[in-house]
Amino acid sequence: xxxxxxxxxxxxxxxxxxxxxxxxxxxxxxxxxxxxxxxxxxxxxxxxxxxxxxxxxxxxxxxxxxxxxxxxxxxxxxxxxxxxxxxxxxxxxxxxxxxxxxxxxxxxxxxxxxxxxxxxxxxxxxxxxxxxxxxxxxxxxxxxxxxxxxxxxxxxxxxxxxxxxxxxxxxxxxxxxxxxxxxxxxxxxxxxxxxxxxxxxxxxxxxxxxxxxxxxxxxxxxxxxxxxxxxxxxxxxxxxxxxxxxxxxxxxxxxxxxxxxxxxxxxxxxxxxxxxxxxxxxxxxxxxxxxxxxxxxxxxxxxxxxxxxxxxxxxxxxxxxxxxxxxxxxx
Numbered sequence: 001x002x003x004x005x006x007x008x009x010x011x012x013x014x015x016x017x018x019x020x021x022x023x024x025x026x027x028x029x030x031x032x033x034x035x036x037x038x039x040x041x042x043x044x045x046x047x048x049x050x051x052x053x054x055x056x057x058x059x060x061x062x063x064x065x066x067x068x069x070x071x072x073x074x075x076x077x078x079x080x081x082x083x084x085x086x087x088x089x090x091x092x093x094x095x096x097x098x099x100x101x102x103x104x105x106x107x108x109x110x111x112x113x114x115x116x117x118x119x120x121x122x123x124x125x126x127x128x129x130x131x132x133x134x135x136x137x138x139x140x141x142x143x144x145x146x147x148x149x150x151x152x153x154x155x156x157x158x159x160x161x162x163x164x165x166x167x168x169x170x171x172x173x174x175x176x177x178x179x180x181x182x183x184x185x186x187x188x189x190x191x192x193x194x195x196x197x198x199x200x201x202x203x204x205x206x207x208x209x210x211x212x213x214x215x216x217x218x219x220x221x222x223x224x225x226x227x228x229x230x231x232x233x234x235x236x237x238x239x240x241x242x243x244x245x246x247x248x249x250x251x252x253x254x255x256x257x258x259x260x261x262x263x264x265x266x267x268x269x270x271x272x273x274x275x276x277x278x279x280x281x282x283x284x285x286x287x288x289x290x291x292x293x294x295x296x297x298x299x300x301x302x303x304x305x306x307x308x309x310x311x312x313x314x315x316x317x318x319x320x321x322x323x324x325x326x327x328x329x330x331x
Contacts, residue, residue: 003054010044013037014064021067028085029314038068089309091262094255094316095225096306102221102228109189109224116193121201130194140202144195148211148279157275164219164267168226172260175230178238185227192220210284214291215274218298222263222270225302229259255316269294 017037020030045061048054095102120126127136151159167184174180199208233252240248277290 003057006044006047007057010040013040014044014061017041017068018064021064021071026071028089029312034068034071038065041065041068086258086261087265089314090258090316092301092306093309093314094258094262094306095302096310097255097316098225098228098232098259099303099306101232102225105185105228105231106221106224109185109220109227112186113189113193113196116190117197117200120194120197124201127198127201130198136198137202139195140198140204144199144204145207145211148274153275153279157271159271160215160274161268161271164222164270165264168223168263168267169260171223171226172230172233172256175227175233175256176237178231178234181227181230181234185223188223206284210288211278214278214287215270217291217295218266219270219274221295221298222267225259226263229256232256258316266298 017034020026020034020037023030026034041061042065045058045065048058048061120130127133130136131139148156150156167188170184171181174184196208196212199205233249233256236248236252237245243251273291273294277287280287282290
Protein backbone atom coordinates (compact mmCIF):
# COMPACT_ATOMS: atom_id res chain seq x y z
CA UNK A 1 0.00 0.00 0.00
CA UNK A 2 1.22 3.50 -0.84
CA UNK A 3 1.12 5.12 2.61
CA UNK A 4 1.57 8.68 1.34
CA UNK A 5 -1.30 8.31 -1.13
CA UNK A 6 -3.51 6.73 1.54
CA UNK A 7 -2.84 9.56 4.01
CA UNK A 8 -3.34 12.19 1.33
CA UNK A 9 -6.72 10.73 0.37
CA UNK A 10 -8.07 10.37 3.90
CA UNK A 11 -6.40 13.11 5.94
CA UNK A 12 -9.23 15.63 5.21
CA UNK A 13 -11.70 13.23 6.86
CA UNK A 14 -9.44 12.86 9.89
CA UNK A 15 -9.09 16.62 10.23
CA UNK A 16 -12.85 17.03 9.98
CA UNK A 17 -13.37 14.40 12.66
CA UNK A 18 -10.81 16.13 14.87
CA UNK A 19 -12.61 19.47 14.52
CA UNK A 20 -15.98 17.90 15.33
CA UNK A 21 -14.64 16.21 18.46
CA UNK A 22 -13.47 19.62 19.70
CA UNK A 23 -16.83 21.29 19.02
CA UNK A 24 -18.59 21.77 22.38
CA UNK A 25 -22.06 21.87 20.82
CA UNK A 26 -23.06 19.56 17.98
CA UNK A 27 -26.20 19.81 15.88
CA UNK A 28 -28.07 16.62 15.01
CA UNK A 29 -26.51 16.55 11.54
CA UNK A 30 -23.02 17.08 13.03
CA UNK A 31 -23.61 14.27 15.51
CA UNK A 32 -24.57 12.01 12.60
CA UNK A 33 -21.49 13.11 10.69
CA UNK A 34 -19.12 12.41 13.58
CA UNK A 35 -20.40 8.84 13.82
CA UNK A 36 -19.96 8.36 10.08
CA UNK A 37 -16.39 9.70 10.23
CA UNK A 38 -15.69 7.54 13.27
CA UNK A 39 -16.67 4.42 11.31
CA UNK A 40 -14.57 5.41 8.32
CA UNK A 41 -11.54 6.25 10.45
CA UNK A 42 -11.87 2.94 12.32
CA UNK A 43 -11.66 1.17 8.98
CA UNK A 44 -8.63 3.24 8.00
CA UNK A 45 -6.91 2.33 11.28
CA UNK A 46 -7.58 -1.37 10.70
CA UNK A 47 -6.05 -1.13 7.23
CA UNK A 48 -2.97 0.66 8.55
CA UNK A 49 -2.46 -1.88 11.31
CA UNK A 50 -2.62 -4.79 8.86
CA UNK A 51 -0.70 -3.37 5.90
CA UNK A 52 1.46 -0.46 6.96
CA UNK A 53 2.33 -0.44 10.65
CA UNK A 54 3.37 3.19 11.08
CA UNK A 55 3.43 3.60 14.91
CA UNK A 56 3.12 7.38 14.88
CA UNK A 57 0.13 7.45 12.55
CA UNK A 58 -1.53 4.52 14.31
CA UNK A 59 -1.16 6.23 17.67
CA UNK A 60 -2.57 9.51 16.31
CA UNK A 61 -5.59 7.82 14.80
CA UNK A 62 -6.17 5.72 17.93
CA UNK A 63 -6.17 8.89 20.03
CA UNK A 64 -8.53 10.60 17.58
CA UNK A 65 -10.94 7.66 17.68
CA UNK A 66 -10.88 7.61 21.48
CA UNK A 67 -11.89 11.29 21.60
CA UNK A 68 -14.57 10.71 18.95
CA UNK A 69 -15.96 7.75 20.88
CA UNK A 70 -16.29 9.84 24.04
CA UNK A 71 -17.79 12.73 22.08
CA UNK A 72 -20.28 10.45 20.32
CA UNK A 73 -21.44 9.03 23.62
CA UNK A 74 -22.23 12.52 24.89
CA UNK A 75 -23.85 13.57 21.61
CA UNK A 76 -26.63 10.96 21.79
CA UNK A 77 -27.57 11.04 25.48
CA UNK A 78 -30.21 13.75 25.36
CA UNK A 79 -33.66 12.46 24.52
CA UNK A 80 -35.04 16.00 24.66
CA UNK A 81 -32.50 17.07 22.08
CA UNK A 82 -33.38 14.12 19.86
CA UNK A 83 -37.08 15.01 20.15
CA UNK A 84 -36.35 18.61 19.26
CA UNK A 85 -34.10 17.74 16.34
CA UNK A 86 -36.78 15.46 14.92
CA UNK A 87 -39.24 18.33 14.55
CA UNK A 88 -36.66 20.92 13.56
CA UNK A 89 -34.71 18.76 11.10
CA UNK A 90 -35.80 15.24 10.15
CA UNK A 91 -39.57 15.70 9.90
CA UNK A 92 -39.59 18.98 7.92
CA UNK A 93 -36.80 17.66 5.66
CA UNK A 94 -38.84 14.53 4.98
CA UNK A 95 -41.97 16.54 4.21
CA UNK A 96 -40.05 18.72 1.79
CA UNK A 97 -38.28 15.85 0.03
CA UNK A 98 -41.59 14.01 -0.41
CA UNK A 99 -43.42 17.19 -1.40
CA UNK A 100 -44.18 16.20 -5.01
CA UNK A 101 -45.65 12.90 -3.87
CA UNK A 102 -48.10 14.36 -1.39
CA UNK A 103 -48.85 17.57 -3.30
CA UNK A 104 -49.72 15.49 -6.37
CA UNK A 105 -51.81 13.20 -4.18
CA UNK A 106 -53.58 16.25 -2.76
CA UNK A 107 -54.45 17.72 -6.16
CA UNK A 108 -55.58 14.38 -7.59
CA UNK A 109 -57.70 13.63 -4.52
CA UNK A 110 -59.45 16.99 -4.58
CA UNK A 111 -60.16 16.54 -8.29
CA UNK A 112 -61.77 13.16 -7.58
CA UNK A 113 -63.84 14.73 -4.78
CA UNK A 114 -64.98 17.53 -7.11
CA UNK A 115 -65.94 15.05 -9.84
CA UNK A 116 -68.04 13.03 -7.39
CA UNK A 117 -69.60 16.20 -5.98
CA UNK A 118 -70.55 17.53 -9.42
CA UNK A 119 -71.87 14.17 -10.60
CA UNK A 120 -73.97 13.75 -7.47
CA UNK A 121 -75.22 17.34 -7.56
CA UNK A 122 -76.29 17.34 -11.21
CA UNK A 123 -77.81 13.85 -11.08
CA UNK A 124 -80.33 14.01 -8.22
CA UNK A 125 -81.85 10.74 -9.39
CA UNK A 126 -78.90 8.90 -7.85
CA UNK A 127 -79.61 10.36 -4.40
CA UNK A 128 -82.01 7.49 -3.81
CA UNK A 129 -79.12 5.08 -4.39
CA UNK A 130 -77.15 6.79 -1.62
CA UNK A 131 -79.96 6.41 0.88
CA UNK A 132 -83.70 6.62 1.30
CA UNK A 133 -85.00 10.22 1.17
CA UNK A 134 -85.66 10.25 4.92
CA UNK A 135 -82.09 9.21 5.67
CA UNK A 136 -80.64 11.81 3.31
CA UNK A 137 -82.82 14.51 4.84
CA UNK A 138 -81.79 13.48 8.34
CA UNK A 139 -78.12 13.64 7.32
CA UNK A 140 -78.49 17.09 5.80
CA UNK A 141 -80.75 18.64 8.44
CA UNK A 142 -79.35 17.10 11.59
CA UNK A 143 -76.71 14.38 11.58
CA UNK A 144 -73.91 16.22 9.80
CA UNK A 145 -73.98 19.14 12.23
CA UNK A 146 -74.75 17.02 15.30
CA UNK A 147 -71.75 14.78 14.66
CA UNK A 148 -69.38 17.48 15.91
CA UNK A 149 -71.16 18.06 19.23
CA UNK A 150 -72.62 14.64 20.00
CA UNK A 151 -69.89 13.72 22.48
CA UNK A 152 -67.85 15.50 25.11
CA UNK A 153 -65.11 17.53 23.42
CA UNK A 154 -62.23 15.71 25.14
CA UNK A 155 -63.61 12.28 24.19
CA UNK A 156 -64.39 13.44 20.67
CA UNK A 157 -60.86 14.79 20.22
CA UNK A 158 -59.42 11.41 21.17
CA UNK A 159 -61.83 9.62 18.84
CA UNK A 160 -61.01 11.91 15.92
CA UNK A 161 -57.28 11.58 16.56
CA UNK A 162 -57.30 7.79 16.64
CA UNK A 163 -59.60 7.53 13.61
CA UNK A 164 -57.48 9.89 11.49
CA UNK A 165 -54.28 8.24 12.68
CA UNK A 166 -55.72 4.87 11.61
CA UNK A 167 -56.62 6.15 8.14
CA UNK A 168 -53.16 7.70 7.75
CA UNK A 169 -51.49 4.52 8.99
CA UNK A 170 -53.44 2.51 6.41
CA UNK A 171 -52.28 4.85 3.65
CA UNK A 172 -48.67 4.31 4.68
CA UNK A 173 -48.81 0.61 5.51
CA UNK A 174 -50.69 -0.33 2.34
CA UNK A 175 -48.23 1.71 0.30
CA UNK A 176 -46.14 -1.39 -0.19
CA UNK A 177 -48.86 -2.61 -2.58
CA UNK A 178 -49.62 0.77 -4.16
CA UNK A 179 -53.22 -0.11 -4.91
CA UNK A 180 -54.10 -0.28 -1.21
CA UNK A 181 -53.16 3.36 -0.65
CA UNK A 182 -55.09 4.46 -3.73
CA UNK A 183 -58.16 2.55 -2.50
CA UNK A 184 -58.10 4.19 0.94
CA UNK A 185 -57.68 7.66 -0.53
CA UNK A 186 -60.36 7.09 -3.16
CA UNK A 187 -62.89 5.93 -0.57
CA UNK A 188 -62.33 8.95 1.64
CA UNK A 189 -62.44 11.65 -1.03
CA UNK A 190 -65.38 10.05 -2.85
CA UNK A 191 -67.42 10.13 0.39
CA UNK A 192 -66.35 13.73 0.94
CA UNK A 193 -67.53 14.71 -2.53
CA UNK A 194 -70.88 12.94 -2.15
CA UNK A 195 -71.65 14.51 1.23
CA UNK A 196 -70.62 17.93 -0.08
CA UNK A 197 -73.01 17.54 -3.02
CA UNK A 198 -75.93 16.51 -0.80
CA UNK A 199 -75.38 19.43 1.56
CA UNK A 200 -75.05 21.96 -1.27
CA UNK A 201 -78.03 20.53 -3.17
CA UNK A 202 -80.25 21.01 -0.11
CA UNK A 203 -79.08 24.57 0.49
CA UNK A 204 -76.68 23.80 3.34
CA UNK A 205 -73.44 24.83 1.64
CA UNK A 206 -72.60 27.46 4.27
CA UNK A 207 -73.04 24.95 7.08
CA UNK A 208 -70.99 22.31 5.27
CA UNK A 209 -67.96 24.49 4.56
CA UNK A 210 -68.26 26.26 7.91
CA UNK A 211 -67.92 22.93 9.71
CA UNK A 212 -65.45 21.20 7.38
CA UNK A 213 -62.95 24.04 6.82
CA UNK A 214 -61.74 24.61 10.42
CA UNK A 215 -60.26 21.14 10.82
CA UNK A 216 -60.62 19.61 7.35
CA UNK A 217 -57.91 21.56 5.56
CA UNK A 218 -55.15 20.34 7.87
CA UNK A 219 -56.71 16.94 8.50
CA UNK A 220 -57.05 16.09 4.82
CA UNK A 221 -53.55 17.37 4.13
CA UNK A 222 -52.21 14.94 6.74
CA UNK A 223 -54.03 12.09 4.98
CA UNK A 224 -52.58 13.20 1.64
CA UNK A 225 -49.08 13.35 3.16
CA UNK A 226 -49.54 9.80 4.43
CA UNK A 227 -50.86 8.73 1.03
CA UNK A 228 -47.95 10.35 -0.78
CA UNK A 229 -45.48 8.68 1.57
CA UNK A 230 -47.17 5.33 0.96
CA UNK A 231 -46.96 5.75 -2.80
CA UNK A 232 -43.30 6.79 -2.55
CA UNK A 233 -42.68 3.59 -0.58
CA UNK A 234 -44.36 1.59 -3.34
CA UNK A 235 -42.32 3.29 -6.05
CA UNK A 236 -39.04 2.72 -4.16
CA UNK A 237 -39.13 -1.00 -4.94
CA UNK A 238 -40.76 -0.64 -8.36
CA UNK A 239 -38.04 1.74 -9.61
CA UNK A 240 -35.09 1.47 -7.17
CA UNK A 241 -32.64 3.34 -9.41
CA UNK A 242 -29.02 2.48 -8.71
CA UNK A 243 -29.89 0.70 -5.45
CA UNK A 244 -31.00 -2.86 -4.97
CA UNK A 245 -34.72 -3.19 -4.32
CA UNK A 246 -34.02 -4.21 -0.73
CA UNK A 247 -31.78 -1.21 -0.08
CA UNK A 248 -34.20 1.20 -1.78
CA UNK A 249 -37.16 -0.11 0.20
CA UNK A 250 -35.19 -0.01 3.43
CA UNK A 251 -34.06 3.57 2.82
CA UNK A 252 -37.55 4.75 1.91
CA UNK A 253 -39.03 2.84 4.83
CA UNK A 254 -36.82 4.69 7.30
CA UNK A 255 -37.83 8.02 5.80
CA UNK A 256 -41.50 7.03 5.81
CA UNK A 257 -41.31 6.40 9.55
CA UNK A 258 -40.64 10.11 10.00
CA UNK A 259 -44.02 10.77 8.37
CA UNK A 260 -45.75 8.26 10.63
CA UNK A 261 -44.27 9.71 13.82
CA UNK A 262 -44.66 13.34 12.81
CA UNK A 263 -48.29 12.99 11.71
CA UNK A 264 -49.22 11.56 15.10
CA UNK A 265 -48.58 14.99 16.58
CA UNK A 266 -50.08 16.98 13.69
CA UNK A 267 -53.24 14.87 13.77
CA UNK A 268 -53.51 15.53 17.50
CA UNK A 269 -53.74 19.23 16.63
CA UNK A 270 -56.44 18.39 14.07
CA UNK A 271 -58.38 16.50 16.72
CA UNK A 272 -58.22 19.43 19.12
CA UNK A 273 -59.45 21.84 16.45
CA UNK A 274 -62.27 19.52 15.37
CA UNK A 275 -63.42 18.93 18.94
CA UNK A 276 -63.05 22.40 20.43
CA UNK A 277 -63.16 24.87 17.50
CA UNK A 278 -65.43 23.34 14.83
CA UNK A 279 -68.56 22.99 17.08
CA UNK A 280 -67.82 26.12 19.14
CA UNK A 281 -69.96 29.22 19.26
CA UNK A 282 -67.34 31.31 17.49
CA UNK A 283 -68.40 33.09 14.31
CA UNK A 284 -67.92 31.02 11.18
CA UNK A 285 -65.26 33.41 9.90
CA UNK A 286 -63.26 33.00 13.11
CA UNK A 287 -63.51 29.21 13.06
CA UNK A 288 -62.52 29.02 9.41
CA UNK A 289 -59.73 31.52 10.05
CA UNK A 290 -58.27 29.26 12.74
CA UNK A 291 -58.36 26.31 10.35
CA UNK A 292 -56.77 28.24 7.50
CA UNK A 293 -54.06 29.57 9.83
CA UNK A 294 -53.23 26.06 11.06
CA UNK A 295 -53.09 24.78 7.46
CA UNK A 296 -50.88 27.64 6.26
CA UNK A 297 -48.57 27.10 9.24
CA UNK A 298 -48.16 23.44 8.26
CA UNK A 299 -47.56 24.29 4.60
CA UNK A 300 -44.90 26.84 5.62
CA UNK A 301 -43.32 24.26 7.93
CA UNK A 302 -43.24 21.61 5.17
CA UNK A 303 -42.34 23.67 2.12
CA UNK A 304 -40.46 26.75 3.36
CA UNK A 305 -38.82 25.63 6.58
CA UNK A 306 -38.43 22.12 5.17
CA UNK A 307 -36.60 23.50 2.14
CA UNK A 308 -34.25 25.45 4.39
CA UNK A 309 -33.45 22.34 6.43
CA UNK A 310 -33.11 20.14 3.36
CA UNK A 311 -30.61 22.51 1.76
CA UNK A 312 -28.32 21.86 4.76
CA UNK A 313 -27.99 18.28 3.55
CA UNK A 314 -30.48 16.70 5.96
CA UNK A 315 -32.27 13.87 4.14
CA UNK A 316 -34.64 12.68 6.83
CA UNK A 317 -32.87 9.32 7.06
CA UNK A 318 -31.77 8.13 10.48
CA UNK A 319 -28.19 8.41 11.68
CA UNK A 320 -25.69 6.11 10.05
CA UNK A 321 -24.80 4.41 13.31
CA UNK A 322 -28.42 3.23 13.66
CA UNK A 323 -28.59 1.58 10.25
CA UNK A 324 -28.12 -2.15 10.48
CA UNK A 325 -27.23 -2.37 6.79
CA UNK A 326 -24.68 0.47 6.81
CA UNK A 327 -21.55 -0.34 4.80
CA UNK A 328 -18.47 1.59 5.88
CA UNK A 329 -16.59 3.15 2.96
CA UNK A 330 -12.85 2.65 2.75
CA UNK A 331 -10.53 5.38 1.53
